[in-house]
Amino acid sequence: MTQADIGALAAELAVRNLIARVAQLADTGDLGEYGGCWAQDGAWEYPGSPVHGRAAIVAAAAERRRLGTTGPGSGTRHMITTLQVRVDSADTATADSYFVFLKDEDTGPKLLVMGAYQDTVRRTADGWQVARRQITLG
Secondary structure (H helix, E strand, C coil): CCHHHHHHHHHHHHHHHHHHHHHHHHHHCCHHHHHCCEEEEEEEECCCCCEECHHHHHHHHHHHHHHCCCCCCCCCEEEEEEEEEEECCCCEEEEEEEEEEEECCCCCCEEEEEEEEEEEEEEECCEEEEEEEEEEEC
């Protein structure tokens, strides 16, 4: 195995962990740490309500928490499945995954929405961060 192979494997693992961490932090974590998962110029592109920029992404997450639609105490949970990561270069990668968003996770989970994430990820001075998340429902 070459150094390039090892570097690509390490990058893939870091991206996989980043995608998982974004979901975990959205459900139960600190929003400051959640924000650190996003590039300063990141984009969260939910159909009908795209959000651009780290500060706006964190503000939108805070609003969802305020409304009780996600976050601690909301009874919701993001499940990420069927994740494929492609390391495009030493500093860029793409990741495609399916997601399932459940409600009433503590009493009898019910499907709220499902779909796919297409993530563009890049390495920054602060580590790997999501630069763009395109969300497709269904």
